[in-house]
Amino acid sequence: MTETGASTTPTREQDALGDLIVCPSCDLVYTVPDVGPRERAVCLRCRRVLIAPRRKAGKQLIALALTVLILIVAASIFPFLAIDAGGLHHKASILDTALAFHGMLSVLSVAVLFFIVVIPMLRLCLLIYVLVPLIRDRPPAPLSREAFALSEALVPWSMAEIFAIGCAVALVKLSDLADVVYGPAAWMFAVLVVLVVATDRLMCRYSIWKSLES
Incomplete structure (x- = not known):
């Protein structure tokens, strides 16, 4: 290149x-x-x-976005980890963890769901909404420029991959106190991190903006 x-x-x-x-x-x-x-x-x-224009990048971005969407939904439902300590066994998913907070800590539940589930999914849905008409050689969908601008504005607030890295560090320290078994959701988040990085590297924002202007 x-x-x-x-x-x-x-x-x-x-x-x-x-x-x-x-x-x-x-x-x-x-x-x-x-x-x-x-x-x-x-x-x-x-x-x-x-x-950095690339041929068929739009189709590849849509495929990656759909894959990440599926992984986020599945990772939110399946067990993230299982802990064995003192004869007690407990499994927890991301939704279970978020809904476990009550009272004043319920704000933390909303923050967890928004930053690692809702906002990443919203950003990917907006990206798919913008790209689908472009790869089909059709005029941009209504409000596509606003949708893409919002998608870019949500990038700093999309923290699914940061959550996965933070959990990995915390679980390494927790493994000294209990037997920790990574569930399916943990591996899904590991794949998700790689795909999110690949999506950002593949995307040529200038080319998308020019397509929306035309």
Whole structure:
């Protein structure tokens, strides 16, 4: 895959705002270069990838999003772990854990469900809603730009993979006090983390925005 540095010298034909792109990391402004499939335009200052179009990326993103949705639903229902301590055996799923809080701690239940279940699922549903018409060569669906903007705004609040990593660290420490057995949901979250990273790396946000503008 070749890399192309974005040009910083604007011409009269490229002076319009639509021909400019801003690096989201260092805020350096470039004129949009011509980038072919399997090529990348990178920021010359911080090396952030700005444009990386790929053939059939939309179909792959939809497939990954649907897979992650299924994993989130299944991981919320199936047992996450089982603990044996002092002759007692207990299994717990994510929903069981979230619904176990009462009173003032019920706010924590809502936060757990929203950050690791509802928000990730909402973000993926919005992404599928935006991409389906585009891969079928049809006009964007109503409010697609707003839907994609909301999907991007939810990225910092989608914490399913952070929850999985945090649980892994906590369970390693807990294993010294009790026998911990990872349930099906734990392995689903492990796969989910990999798929979420793959989805973010595959997505070319600039290409999606340009498709929505047209």
